[in-house]
Amino acid sequence: MPLRLFFNLAVLAFLLLSCGHNRDVAEDIPEALQDSKLSAKSLYRSEDLVEALYAEVLKNDPALKQFDRDLVDFQQNSHKALQPFRKYHQKSESYYQSVQYKAGAIQDTVLRAKILALVQEHQEQYARRIAQHQGIMWQFEQNTQEINDLYILLKLSLTLPLIAQYQGSQLPKTEVLKGVIQTQAQLKKQGDALLAK
Numbered sequence: 001m002p003l004r005l006f007f008n009l010a011v012l013a014f015l016l017l018s019c020g021h022n023r024d025v026a027e028d029i030p031e032a033l034q035d036s037k038l039s040a041k042s043l044y045r046s047e048d049l050v051e052a053l054y055a056e057v058l059k060n061d062p063a064l065k066q067f068d069r070d071l072v073d074f075q076q077n078s079h080k081a082l083q084p085f086r087k088y089h090q091k092s093e094s095y096y097q098s099v100q101y102k103a104g105a106i107q108d109t110v111l112r113a114k115i116l117a118l119v120q121e122h123q124e125q126y127a128r129r130i131a132q133h134q135g136i137m138w139q140f141e142q143n144t145q146e147i148n149d150l151y152i153l154l155k156l157s158l159t160l161p162l163i164a165q166y167q168g169s170q171l172p173k174t175e176v177l178k179g180v181i182q183t184q185a186q187l188k189k190q191g192d193a194l195l196a197k
């Protein structure tokens with residue numbers, strides 16, 4: 001490798017590693033976006049920066065921290081409260097599935113039709129018995145989805161200003177990129193010269 005090309009690559013590597021960042025506002029950059037916090041792994045797989053930035057906002061906002069705690073507590077407690085009905089309903093549904101399977105094994109079609117009609121009547125009674133419970137479960141699922149949507153919206157609206165600030169203050173200078181293009185042009189010229197021999 002010619003000495004000049006080696007020197008150009010070394011200067012380019014140095015520029016890539018050291019230039020292009022405004023050091024004066026580094027302390028205003030959220031931790032999740034600071035280069036010192038980026039690991040080698042993060043270069044190859046993306047991190048969830050929304051969650052990382054939200055965690056930083058959360059640390060500094062007591063009302064938001066309380067909301068977050070309340071939401072987690074509610075999710076845990078609500079699932080505990082709904083679990084008895086879910087188990088109850090799952091057992092009934094499992095029973096009716098087994099009935100369909102067993103009834104299918106009855107060879108006498110008249111007997112099979114009679115038992116399936118009886119089971120159908122029983123299922124309808126069961127459905128009426130749990131209608132209010134099912135309505136409450138449906139409402140719970142709707143409310144859960146709305147709360148989840150609001151939570152995502154909250155995270156996005158609180159982290160957008162942070163990424164906007166980073167994008168505005170940390171855009172690297174174009175000189176480094178231009179240096180890469182110049183090095184590519186030199187390499188291309190060298191390769192063309194070697195082919196012409």
